Amino acid sequence: MSLFIKDLEFSYDRNRVINKVSIESNASSLGLLGPNGSGKTTLIKLIGGLLKSEKGTILLDDNCINSLNSKQLSKIIAFVSQDHEPTFGFNVEEVIEMGRYPFMGTFGFISKEDKNIIDKIIELLGIGHLKKIKTEELSSGEKQKVRFARALAQEPRYILLDEPTSNLDLSNKSLVLNVIKEIVNYGTDLIITSHDLSFIEQSTDYCIMLSEGNILFEGKTKKILTEENIKKLYSIDTIPKWI
Numbered sequence: 001m002s003l004f005i006k007d008l009e010f011s012y013d014r015n016r017v018i019n020k021v022s023i024e025s026n027a028s029s030l031g032l033l034g035p036n037g038s039g040k041t042t043l044i045k046l047i048g049g050l051l052k053s054e055k056g057t058i059l060l061d062d063n064c065i066n067s068l069n070s071k072q073l074s075k076i077i078a079f080v081s082q083d084h085e086p087t088f089g090f091n092v093e094e095v096i097e098m099g100r101y102p103f104m105g106t107f108g109f110i111s112k113e114d115k116n117i118i119d120k121i122i123e124l125l126g127i128g129h130l131k132k133i134k135t136e137e138l139s140s141g142e143k144q145k146v147r148f149a150r151a152l153a154q155e156p157r158y159i160l161l162d163e164p165t166s167n168l169d170l171s172n173k174s175l176v177l178n179v180i181k182e183i184v185n186y187g188t189d190l191i192i193t194s195h196d197l198s199f200i201e202q203s204t205d206y207c208i209m210l211s212e213g214n215i216l217f218e219g220k221t222k223k224i225l226t227e228e229n230i231k232k233l234y235s236i237d238t239i240p241k242w243i
Contacts, residue, residue, distance in 0.1 A: 001025060001026055001027055001028055001030065001158070001189040001191075002026060002059075002060065002061045002062070003023060003024070003025045003026075003030065003047070003059070003060055003191075004023070004024050004057070004058075004059040005021060005022055005023040005024070005047075005056065005057065005058050005059075006022050006056055006057045007020050007021075007022060007055060007056045007057070008020070008021040008022070008043075008046065008053050008055070008056035008057070008058065009021075009053060009054050009055040009056055010042055010046060010051065010053050010054055011054060012042075016213060017039045017042050017213045018039050018042055018043055018046065018053075018213045019212075019213040019214050020056070021039075021043065021056070021213070021214070021215055022215075023208060023215070023218070025206055027189075027204070027205040027206035028184055028189050028190070028205055029180075029184055029189065029190040029191075029192065029203060029204040029205050029206070030189075030190070030191045030192070030204060030205070030206050030207075030208070031192050031193075031194065031200040031203065031204030031206070031207040031208065031221060032044060032191065032192065032193045032194075032207075032208050032210060033193075033194060033195070033197070033200050033207055033208070033209050033210065033233070034195065034209060034210035034211060034216075034233065035195055035211075035233070035234055036195065037212070038210040038211050038212065038213070039210050039212070039213040039214075040193040040194075040210050041162055041163070041193055042213075043193075043210065044079075044160050044162055044191060044193050045079075045162075046058060046065075047060070047065065047077075047160065047191060048065075048073070048077050048079045048160045049065045049066070049068060049070075049073045049077065050079065052066055053066065060076060060077070060157070060158060061076070061157060063076060071102055074101075074102040074154055074156075075102055075103075075154070075155075075156065076156055076157050076158065077156050077157070077158050077159075077160060078099070078150075078151035078152070078154045078156040078158070078159045078160070079151075079159075079160045079162070080147045080148060080151050080159060080160065080161050080162070080164065081162045081163075087135065088135065088136055089134070089136075090134070090135060091131065091132050091133055091134055091135070092127060092130045092131050092132070092133055092135060092138070092146050092149075093118070093122070093131040093132065095135055095146055095149075095150055096118050096121065096122065096146065096149045096150050096153050097110055097114070097118060097153070098150060098153075099118075099149075099150040099151065099152070099153025099154045100114045100117070100118065100153050100154070102154060103155075117153060117155065118153055121149050121152045121153055122149065124152075124182055124186065125145050125148065125149050125152075125179060125182065127142070127145055127146070127149065130142060130145075130146075139172075140167065140168055140169075140172055141168065141171070141172035141175045141176070144164065144168070144172065144175075144176055144179075145175070145179060148179050148183065152183065152186065152188065156188065157188070157189065158188065158189050158190070158191060159183060159188050159189075159190050159191075160190075160191045160192075161180075161190060161191070161192045161193070162193050163193055163194055163195070164176050164180075164192065164194070165194065165196055165199050173196075173199065177199065177202055177203055180192075180203050181203075190203075190204075192204060197225060197230065200221065200225070201221055201222065201225055204221050205220065205221060206218070206219070206220060206221060207219065207220075207221040207224055207225065209224065209229065209233050211233060216229075216232065216233055217229050217232075217233070227239060
């Protein structure tokens, strides 16, 4: 990963939510950690080109994000949001095929090469038995796997995951963690937002701790997730067992 951000600013209705944020990271998996309202989802959307910054610079592998169109972005970045449901009415294989759309010609046909890429991803994530099942019939964990598979089908350099374990039970969180490890092994870099300390610790190499749109701490994940830093991040005196 080569991520460079300089003096980034963003506001919603004059309410500043990202305040002169600067980041430089070469980690293969970057975590954005913070409580609700810390600005982590806004920041990942800015990095992914889903929002346009008011001021500042975002470079991914020397690509200026704000200068790329949607098709150019989709060949570099895939965005996976917990809020986005896999397309209703389509089966799993068809949804994953949608990840190949940026590479299709005028008539939108799936080529043999596209099919080989899709089959490889389906095998990687172990969802061959789900190929012909409608997405609305899947469990929460299975739906998340399909989201990841569709993202991988884009063959992006980066996958951006916004709260990937939100509303998932313990077994499905473990499933998502295993899939993330497979994605990193596949050669794709990750940027992940979460409020889940344990998940960030297990899934990322480098962590940025955000509070009210500002970077509070940053560094190698295992080094900065100290009791003192966590208390400051969440403005608490003691750390509950559930954090």
